[in-house]
Amino acid sequence: MRTRDRILEQSLGLFNAEGLPRVSTNRIAAELQISPGNLYYHFRSKEQIVEWLIRRLEQRIAPLADPAVAVVALDDWWLTLHLGLEAITAYRFLYRDMDFLLHEYPRCGARVQHQVALSVRAAMRQCQQLLAAGVLRANAAEIAALARQIVFTATCWPTYSRLMHIGEAGAEGPEHAAYYLLALMSPYVDGASRQYLDYLRSKYVR
Amino acid sequence: MRTRDRILEQSLGLFNAEGLPRVSTNRIAAELQISPGNLYYHFRSKEQIVEWLIRRLEQRIAPLADPAVAVVALDDWWLTLHLGLEAITAYRFLYRDMDFLLHEYPRCGARVQHQVALSVRAAMRQCQQLLAAGVLRANAAEIAALARQIVFTATCWPTYSRLMHIGEAGAEGPEHAAYYLLALMSPYVDGASRQYLDYLRSKYVR
DNA sequence: GTCTATATGCGGATAGAC
């Protein structure tokens, strides 16, 4: 089953680099120096390749949204968020062309939608834990809006940033998004936690 | 020149409803009950249709980014932002498939990029005016991050919202984005202005 | 498992008559 894995790996790389709709199955095969027919022996369709890639992403982010994980300090939140950003970066093609995904491969699109919905719920849970721990100071409406903003920014900022600074190195990496995520959180944090947050933020100044 | 305008109007409607890549020139012609050849008599290419639509959008938002406009009260800011959101909604297909746009029609993509860059600059100017007027309370770094967040949210939230709540009415309208834009601004506003902001926000609760 | 060859369909765009 070696060829199968090579197809998945090469597809992920090409999809991230050039975008799902612009990478044809013929292209993937050519890049791997195998025939198109061979590729279709391993995967019934292009959609199936995408579906297996999504499966890998799901396994990677599932532990981050696990309710059992306690988030009681800013550090816990930050680690979780950073791991999430890295996962999103590694599979950024899914978020980059979501409109295409949803229309061309509805099953895949629905799965990504579901993952994002789970992330929103997890973000709310984590914000509430931080509130209970006294790290955050905000009312219920603010918490809800903040959690949604966090997930929105984490998923969409890399794409936005890439579009606006096309060709610039690192524009789609997690660092750009990280800075703005800290900025979102900042007004609701004070005391010692706020100092730590400012410290983190200073590491991401451009 | 009647047919030409009908083509533009119909294209805009179809692009917004189904997305730029999924609406073919043949489809536009069929919908208007004219022949594909006729369409290509009026526009050399599909790209030219898009280019004329962008031109209309540019004319619509230019006055909103005009440095001559004074933004000294929360009300001024809110009006400008709301007009901007309505313009984005009216031409949402441009933001919905920006990756496609940038790769397939680089000239068009660059123009939209340029418009967004202008919007960021305008947002910063306006935030600084609000700061000077005592409506906002923030340092320079916070102002810069806030202005970027505002433009990012205004341009990307409608698309994100639509993808997450596909089929739901109003998900891509300006209202959803409006609520979160006010939430972004809120922590940096206090006193009488804050009360007014909360009042505005209450009108958009879901 | 892997290849070659090919079916099938669609989208953008053009030619030339009316």
Place this chain on the structure above:
DNA sequence: GTCTATCCGCATATAGAC
């Protein structure tokens, strides 16, 4: 200005030999 007919190229996917 508008039509009909058609070219061209590409992408997904399949058939059948090796």
